[in-house]
Amino acid sequence: MFYWFKRGNDLVRYEAREVSRTQYELTIVGPDGVERVERFDDPTALHARQVGLERDLLANGWLGPHGWNI
Numbered sequence: 046m047f048y049w050f051k052r053g054n055d056l057v058r059y060e061a062r063e064v065s066r067t068q069y070e071l072t073i074v075g076p077d078g079v080e081r082v083e084r085f086d087d088p089t090a091l092h093a094r095q096v097g098l099e100r101d102l103l104a105n106g107w108l109g110p111h112g113w114n115i
Contacts, residue, residue, distance in 0.1 A: 050102045050109035052076075057102060061095055063088070071095065 049058040055076035064070050064084075069091040071083045085091040099110055 046112060048099075048110040048112050050099075050107035051111070052105075052107045057107060059095075059098065061091055071098070073098070 046062075047058060047060050049056050057076055058074045060070075060072045062070055062072075067086060069085040069088055071085070071091060071094055072080060073083070074080045083094065085094065102109065
C-alpha cells in the first residue's frame, strides 16, 4: 500500500510492505526524491513506525494520508 502526503507542491510518499514472513519494510521518499528504507522484524513495529511517521508529517503541516493500493 502506498500513501502520500502533500504540502504545497511537495509530496512525501511511503510504502509499507511484507518482504517475507518475518521481514517488513517501510520505504519513505522525501520531497527531494531521496529514498530510505527502514526494516522491521514484526508487523506491530512496522505499524507503530507508520503511526509515528504520519503524526510527525501532520504536525509539520503535511496533508494526508492519501492512499493507493495496487
